[in-house]
Amino acid sequence: MTPKALLFDVFGTVVDWRSGITRDLAIHFQTHPSNTDPESVADAWRAEYQPSMEPVRSGRRGYVDLDTLHAENLVKLSKEYEFDLGDENKTVWLTKAWHRLPCWPDSVAGIERLKRQFICASQSNGHIALAVNLAKYNNYSWDVILGAEVVRTYKPDPDAYKRAAACLGLEPSSCMMVAAHNYDLKAAQDVGFKTAFVRRPSEHGPNQAIDLEATGDWDVCVESLTDLATKLSCR
Amino acid sequence: MTPKALLFDVFGTVVDWRSGITRDLAIHFQTHPSNTDPESVADAWRAEYQPSMEPVRSGRRGYVDLDTLHAENLVKLSKEYEFDLGDENKTVWLTKAWHRLPCWPDSVAGIERLKRQFICASQSNGHIALAVNLAKYNNYSWDVILGAEVVRTYKPDPDAYKRAAACLGLEPSSCMMVAAHNYDLKAAQDVGFKTAFVRRPSEHGPNQAIDLEATGDWDVCVESLTDLATKLSCR
Numbered sequence: 001m002t003p004k005a006l007l008f009d010v011f012g013t014v015v016d017w018r019s020g021i022t023r024d025l026a027i028h029f030q031t032h033p034s035n036t037d038p039e040s041v042a043d044a045w046r047a048e049y050q051p052s053m054e055p056v057r058s059g060r061r062g063y064v065d066l067d068t069l070h071a072e073n074l075v076k077l078s079k080e081y082e083f084d085l086g087d088e089n090k091t092v093w094l095t096k097a098w099h100r101l102p103c104w105p106d107s108v109a110g111i112e113r114l115k116r117q118f119i120c121a122s123q124s125n126g127h128i129a130l131a132v133n134l135a136k137y138n139n140y141s142w143d144v145i146l147g148a149e150v151v152r153t154y155k156p157d158p159d160a161y162k163r164a165a166a167c168l169g170l171e172p173s174s175c176m177m178v179a180a181h182n183y184d185l186k187a188a189q190d191v192g193f194k195t196a197f198v199r200r201p202s203e204h205g206p207n208q209a210i211d212l213e214a215t216g217d218w219d220v221c222v223e224s225l226t227d228l229a230t231k232l233s234c235r
Numbered sequence: 236m237t238p239k240a241l242l243f244d245v246f247g248t249v250v251d252w253r254s255g256i257t258r259d260l261a262i263h264f265q266t267h268p269s270n271t272d273p274e275s276v277a278d279a280w281r282a283e284y285q286p287s288m289e290p291v292r293s294g295r296r297g298y299v300d301l302d303t304l305h306a307e308n309l310v311k312l313s314k315e316y317e318f319d320l321g322d323e324n325k326t327v328w329l330t331k332a333w334h335r336l337p338c339w340p341d342s343v344a345g346i347e348r349l350k351r352q353f354i355c356a357s358q359s360n361g362h363i364a365l366a367v368n369l370a371k372y373n374n375y376s377w378d379v380i381l382g383a384e385v386v387r388t389y390k391p392d393p394d395a396y397k398r399a400a401a402c403l404g405l406e407p408s409s410c411m412m413v414a415a416h417n418y419d420l421k422a423a424q425d426v427g428f429k430t431a432f433v434r435r436p437s438e439h440g441p442n443q444a445i446d447l448e449a450t451g452d453w454d455v456c457v458e459s460l461t462d463l464a465t466k467l468s469c470r
Contacts, residue, residue, distance in 0.1 A: 115376065119371060128385070128403070129402065129403050129404035129405075135378060136378065142376070143367055143376050143377075144363060144367045144377075144379075144380045145379045150384065150385060167384065168363065168364050168367060169368075
């Protein structure tokens with residue numbers, strides 16, 4: 001059975017966070033130098049992402065949005081990599097680098113084609129404003145943004161997927177998770193979603209060690225979102 | 236100052252609920268006759284809309300979605316206008332008429348042009364699934380759907396507008412409410428939104444008595460969404 005809705009992971013799947021973060025860190029380091037290169041700080045910033053959501057997923061901490069987590073993690077990194085954050089404007093600008101991430105070259109065309117046939121939803125751990133700003137920055141638009149505020153938890157908590165399907169008035173089996181990350185697809189499959197793995201072998205840069213290949217029994221495996229549109233028979 | 240986001244009322248402003256509901260009631264009455272015409276039942280169904288949300292707005296009743304309210308109100312109407320609802324499938328189909336409303340002729344082109352320059356959000360009292368289905372049915376898409384689940388109350392509760400702006404990470408003064416209803420614009424203006432009145436003189440049919448003209452000091456008054464795009468200098 002074909003799904004009715006495709007739910008997309010965003011960071012890494014639709015947008016290339018590493019290039020975007022590296023670019024804006026490099027700009028910041030021009031005036032506030034660090035003891036290392038922007039790529040390493042970008043990787044370290046992303047590496048803080050999962051651990052910082054864990055207290056929210058486990059319920060030890062109330063819901064806070066990704067801007068808050070990214071800002072807290074940035075303060076930590078500024079100490080570790082010995083760079084000055086500058087005044088409040090500079091810090092906010094740098095934290096908002098996560099709202100200015102370029103998409104992969106196939107994302108705009110892929111989403112446009114897939115929207116002709118399916119409900120295409122953003123299902124990122126980002127909050128609504130972040131998902132909207134990323135879309136406007138890159139000039140694509142979702143049919144619906146199921147931000148973290150909507151599902152009130154973070155993936156891969158099973159409730160994140162179940163509540164997303166419920167919001168669309170659909171059974172999990174009518175939903176397909178589209179992601180470049182095997183752990184995300186596994187969690188979605190466990191609640192009954194269909195799954196599409198998008199290979200993004202340079203998400204983590206030249207030395208990427210994870211998610212180079214599908215590690216689960218996913219319904220579709222593709223090299224890009226335009227490839228997904230073709231595999232799902234979209235014009 | 237130009238707004239950053241336009242928040243659209245949907246029923247009456249973007250879609251022509253009366254034609255859509257009349258059409259589907261007429262289909263239902265072919266097999267389950269009523270003692271009156273479909274237009275009258277459509278008007279009566281819509282008239283139940285505001286009163287049925289009131290217990291939710293006032294907090295006497297927990298949040299329920301519009302499908303639930305529309306279904307309850309339909310049962311009431313079936314008694315008043317003496318028509319049989321048919322089996323469960325028929326009843327669900329008829330309730331879902333609210334997901335199949337045709338848009339006004341200018342809506343698709345207007346939203347498309349306005350999206351080039353602004354964040355265009357659906358801010359209806361409808362739930363997310365309803366707003367998505369209406370958009371897919373008519374082949375337009377929002378940048379973001381701020382459904383009733385997101386703001387957790389119904390307009391014109393001031394919190395509905397305040398929470399919508401907060402979800403976008405914007406001040407109310409950066410948001411413009413777009414609606415065919417003066418009461419909606421008044422409530423939005425009271426929390427600091429800019430306002431655009433779209434005249435829809437046939438929303439309630441040939442004998443429409445309200446919202447024929449702007450009754451407040453709105454920032455923009457237009458005859459259609461394409462007219463709004465032109466007034467706001469969108470290509």
